[in-house]
Each structure stands twice: as structure tokens, then as C-alpha cells.
Amino acid sequence: MDLSxxxxxxxxxxxxREVAALLAELPAPLRERxxxxxxxxxxxxxxxxxxxxxxxxxxxxxxxxxxxxxGDVPLPPQIILxxxxxxxxxxxxxxxxxDEIRTTFLHELGHFLGLDEDELTDRGLE
Numbered sequence: 001m002d003l004s005x006x007x008x009x010x011x012x013x014x015x016x017r018e019v020a021a022l023l024a025e026l027p028a029p030l031r032e033r034x035x036x037x038x039x040x041x042x043x044x045x046x047x048x049x050x051x052x053x054x055x056x057x058x059x060x061x062x063x064x065x066x067x068x069x070x071g072d073v074p075l076p077p078q079i080i081l082x083x084x085x086x087x088x089x090x091x092x093x094x095x096x097x098x099d100e101i102r103t104t105f106l107h108e109l110g111h112f113l114g115l116d117e118d119e120l121t122d123r124g125l126e
Contacts, residue, residue: 001094003087011083012041014094018101019081037077037112039105043084059085060104062111079108 006014019039023031045054045061054061064077081104090097107125120126 003090003092003094003097008043008083011087014097015041015081015083015086015101018098019105022102022105033113034109037079037109040078040080041083042080044082057085057088058082059089059100060108062108064112066112066114077112079105079112081105081108 003011003014016039023034026034045056045058049061050056059082061080061082062077063080066077081101086097086100086104090100103125107120110120110123110125115123117126
């Protein structure tokens with residue numbers, strides 16, 4: 001599947017199906033925790049995020065408290081996937097895009113679960 005002809009809504013729908021399929025594959029306790037985190041789709045990091053140090057070509061971002069710290073916090077946790085950056089990385093190849101969605105989502109979910117960059121790299125989720 002070539003992604004170059006997909007509009008934004010179609011790209012979001014494809015990404016949403018991939019995240020849902022991945023969630024369904026997770027073990028029940030992990031699936032329950034992962035289901036607590038909203039997943040948002042944006043084309044690229046905003047100018048404000050870039051001004052705060054987020055790279056323009058970032059694939060995904062976890063914001064908010066880790067699962068173990070959840071409670072009375074001002075912002076809820078969320079995972080943001082930057083679909084235009086993911087599409088560019090996949091070079092419009094549909095299977096590579098789906099693979100990158102999965103890897104990026106699992107990477108950001110790992111942050112939600114309290115894993116740091118080294119622990120994610122050790123699990124092949126860099």
C-alpha cells in the first residue's frame with residue numbers, strides 16, 4: 001500500500017486501526033493500563049513544542065505523569081503520534097508505516113509505564 005495518496009483522515013484511520021490491533025494483542029493487565037492513555041494524532045510537533053526542545057522530526061511523544069504517578073496532576077497522560085513524520089520515515093510504504101506506528105506507540109507506552117530511554121532501547125524500541 002502506497003501512503004502518498006492518503007489524505008489526513010485516511011492516514012488517521014489507518015494509524016487508529018494499527019494502534020487498536022496492537023492494543024488487542026497486549027496481555028490483559030497491560031492492555032488495561034494502555035487503554036487509560038489517550039492516543040492523539042498530529043501531523044508534526046507544533047512550533048511551541050519545537051521551541052521547548054522537541055525535534056521537528058519526532059515520531060511520537062508521551063506527556064503527563066507515568067502510570068505509577070497518576071493521581072492529582074494538572075495534565076492527564078497522553079501519547080501523541082506524529083503521522084506526517086511517520087509517513088516520511090516510512091517513505092510512503094504502508095507496511096513500514098504500520099510497523100513504525102507499532103514501534104513508536106510501544107516506545108511511548110513504555111514511557112507511560114516508567115521505562116527510560118536505555119530500557120526502551122534494550123527492548124528494541126528506540
